Amino acid sequence: MRVLSYRPGMSTPDLNLLLTLDVLLAEGSVARAAKRLRLSTSAMSRALARLRETMGDPLLVRAGRGLVPTPRALALREQVSQLVLDAQAVLRPEQAPDLAELQRTFTLRCSDGFVENFAPALIAHIAAQAPGVRLYFLPKLDKDSRWLRDGSVDLETGVVGESAGPELRVQALMRDHFVGVVHSAHPLAQGELSAARYAAARHVSVSRRGLASGPLDESLAALGLQRNIVTLVGGFSAALALARSTDLVASVPARHTGRLREGLFSFALPFAMPEITVSLLWHPRQQADPAHRWLRDTVRSVCLAALHDDALAADQA
Structure with a gap:
């Protein structure tokens, strides 16, 4: 990031315009930006004119009844947002949240398996520590990062793919491995199991993108085998x-399907x-937020405790 320096005779940039620009780019509307900053529409229009003059770019141009960002505005949006967040973090003393008084709704995007296996303990833990906090769980139907980027999701769990936004913060939560599952009377539940016998059985494959094969099939292909896939979900x-x-x-x-596999x-x-x-996974805008950091730590500790309990149960079985 370029550091602004001051030299005698040099006009100093009005850094208040950064906040104005951030809100304008986020809202895409002079009227909504004015309302958010508690300014009049005319005052916001004048601020946009100053930004255009300062930056040598129209930034927002009319398209029908609305405004759309220029290429430069799109390129600057994340940088400007981060600059404003960093400035606010510097000027605001960081304090641990008062969990007993915290009133907040967090939205988590994750698989059904995560909800089934870890949400009960997570909800109970949060209710005991911060009764004013609510958790909303959304299904993870794809790996699109826009949910985190636009702020509609606070935290996400999953395997990081190539489509994940490069700006996202990522922290490993757990290691997992695949197992085969059949009903108790299935032929594969009896006798010695070989890779060939496994592949020859009738399979249901899983793919959110509708792909006919994946890493599991690549491992079998290395052995010269192919699954008999009869349906895809x-x-x-x-x-x-x-x-x-x-x-x-x-x-x-x-680990993600432990409860779902019961029976x-x-x-x-x-x-x-x-x-x-x-x-x-979370967006950098949440990095310095003490309440969000508490949520991340809570999710990790609850998952680790659940995995530890599962390991103990397996050792005792």
Whole structure:
């Protein structure tokens, strides 16, 4: 980031315009920006005129009844937003939130398996510490980063893909591995299981993007094998529902589907399959927020406790 310096005879930039620019780019409307900053529409129009003159770019141009950002405005939007957030963080003393008095709604975007396995303990933990905090869980139907970028989601869990925004903050949450799942009377629940026997069975495959194959199939292809895939679904919950009521084999991440697999027969895959890393993702705008940091720490501690309890239960079984 370029540091603004002052020299005698040099006009000093009006840094208040940064806040104005941030709100204008976020709202895309002079009237809405004026309302947000508690200014008159004419005052906001004058501020936009000053910005245009200062920056040598129209920034927002009319398109029908609305305004659309210019290419330069689009390029500056994230940088300006971060500059304003950094300035606010510098000027505001950082304090740990008073959890007993905290009134906040956090939106988490995650898989059904995460909600099923970890949300009960997370909700109970937060209710005990911060009764005024509410959690909203949204289904994760894709890996589009816009939910975090536009602020409609506070925190996300999942495997980081190539489509994740490069600006996102990422922290590993847990390692997971795939297991096969069938109903208890399925032939694969009996006898020695080989990779060939596994591949020859009838399978339900999981892909949010509708892809016919994935990493599991690549591992089998290295052995010269191919799964007999007869149907495709968009999530692990649906795959397990089919495994419960048909002769289909579902292959799912073990830790994310522990409760969903109750009553079914689970088995280790009879071939090498890389583990996956499930991470927490959030936008940099939330990085310095003490309440958001508390939420991140809480999610991590609850998940670690749940995984520890699962490991103890497995050792005692």
